[in-house]
Amino acid sequence: AWQQVPLAPPDSIFKLTTAYKADPFPQKVNVGVGAYRDDHNKPWILPVVKKVTAILLNDPTLDHEYLPITGLPEFISAAAKLILGSDSPALSEARVASVQTISGTGANHLGALFLSRYYPWNGQPVVRLSNPTWANHYAIFKNVGIAPNDYPYYHPVTIGLDYDGFLGALRDAVPRSVFLLHACAHNPTGVDPTEEQWAAIADVMLEKGHYAFFDCAYQGFASGDLDRDAFAVRYFVGRKVPLLVCQSFAKNAGLYGERVGALHVISSTTEEATRVRSQLSVLQRSEISNPPSHGARLVSLILNNPDLFEEWKRDIKTMAHRIISIRQELYDLLTQELKTPGNWDHIINQIGMFSFTGINPTQSQALVDKAHIYLTANGRISMAGLNSKNIRYFAENLDKAVRG
Numbered sequence: 001a002w003q004q005v006p007l008a009p010p011d012s013i014f015k016l017t018t019a020y021k022a023d024p025f026p027q028k029v030n031v032g033v034g035a036y037r038d039d040h041n042k043p044w045i046l047p048v049v050k051k052v053t054a055i056l057l058n059d060p061t062l063d064h065e066y067l068p069i070t071g072l073p074e075f076i077s078a079a080a081k082l083i084l085g086s087d088s089p090a091l092s093e094a095r096v097a098s099v100q101t102i103s104g105t106g107a108n109h110l111g112a113l114f115l116s117r118y119y120p121w122n123g124q125p126v127v128r129l130s131n132p133t134w135a136n137h138y139a140i141f142k143n144v145g146i147a148p149n150d151y152p153y154y155h156p157v158t159i160g161l162d163y164d165g166f167l168g169a170l171r172d173a174v175p176r177s178v179f180l181l182h183a184c185a186h187n188p189t190g191v192d193p194t195e196e197q198w199a200a201i202a203d204v205m206l207e208k209g210h211y212a213f214f215d216c217a218y219q220g221f222a223s224g225d226l227d228r229d230a231f232a233v234r235y236f237v238g239r240k241v242p243l244l245v246c247q248s249f250a251k252n253a254g255l256y257g258e259r260v261g262a263l264h265v266i267s268s269t270t271e272e273a274t275r276v277r278s279q280l281s282v283l284q285r286s287e288i289s290n291p292p293s294h295g296a297r298l299v300s301l302i303l304n305n306p307d308l309f310e311e312w313k314r315d316i317k318t319m320a321h322r323i324i325s326i327r328q329e330l331y332d333l334l335t336q337e338l339k340t341p342g343n344w345d346h347i348i349n350q351i352g353m354f355s356f357t358g359i360n361p362t363q364s365q366a367l368v369d370k371a372h373i374y375l376t377a378n379g380r381i382s383m384a385g386l387n388s389k390n391i392r393y394f395a396e397n398l399d400k401a402v403r404g
């Protein structure tokens with residue numbers, strides 16, 4: 001039956017993990033996938049997660065029954081507060097339809113599916129994606145019949161934000177366009193708008209009646225501060241820009257494999273939110289029936305207990321600060337010791353898990369082939385893959401690749 005099925009290429013990010021694992025070279029480095037590693041290059045189980053795992057194991061009241069279709073209630077409400085702020089007007093006015101999802105990817109999918117069915121499109125369904133963006137965004141929207149179309153975001157000369165290009169695209173877009181925005185720690189560039197720039201972006205979005213599709217996969221990871229990293233989302237909610245938020249706990253709780261996430265659709269009234277929630281529930285039922293319970297229980301315990309919450313915040317700081325210090329170390333090696341040609345300020349100016357080095361696909365491939373350093377072709381590096389033991393090896397080879 002499947003003679004006509006073409007062979008698909010492997011996923012551009014996860015193929016790097018496979019190749020890295022299979023590589024016997026002792027000094028190999030994996031800066032491909034965005035997954036946190038400690039200074040020993042090991043996955044880090046957050047101490048607070050270890051603690052709540054033990055609590056769950058010893059809880060005789062827990063079973064393996066189905067969760068409600070929209071997820072664990074105490075998880076969903078706490079997750080909404082975390083991203084929107086506990087004093088959010090949208091929450092006090094009961095205007096948020098929240099659903100537990102299969103991590104951030106599932107939230108993106110459910111949000112896209114909902115839009116594909118119910119958004120009042122101005123013409124053909126199109127989503128505007130930053131150029132560049134997480135490669136999976138293209139596939140997720142295409143899967144539900146929404147065509148992706150880039151907007152300018154990154155400026156290759158400044159290795160920073162193409163602010164004028166971005167604002168121009170917002171102004172030129174047909175009214176009621178859907179713009180996917182990275183809430184913080186833009187993937188793959190690590191380049192975020194400033195608070196003033198977000199304000200101007202919101203102005204144009206309101207003027208044109210655009211819809212903000214926020215993807216928030218790195219709350220806490222950008223600055224080490226959960227509230228600060230939620231600025232854009234909360235500001236847009238305050239300004240009443242129509243929006244939804246996709247939320248992931250993969251990175252900030254180190255729960256990659258547990259697939260804990262949520263989708264929050266902000267509505268204008270409680271009644272509208274009730275209708276939206278009812279349709280999200282119908283869509284969720286046909287896709288996954290009920291979301292998984294374990295990860296949601298873990299996160300719910302952390303979010304709903306003040307001591308555990310404080311402990312989690314400390315764990316997040318541990319991760320964010322290691323990444324910030326490794327940025328500085330890399331910057332110092334390149335600029336002071338190796339005197340690598342070019343300007344490397346972006347290494348310390350960019351935020352979050354990733355750095356967009358500015359090297360081209362040929363140079364990236366040279367790093368893979370010659371130095372066993374695994375990174376995506378666009379020159380993105382996951383800073384978490386660097387540590388005190390491999391940073392010199394990485395910097396020296398980046399230097400070589402840049403010199404050609």
Ligand code: LMR
Pocket residue numbers: 013032033034035134136187
């Ligand atoms: C990444 O961009 O490396 C991560 O978000 C992992 C993924 O799902 O691609």
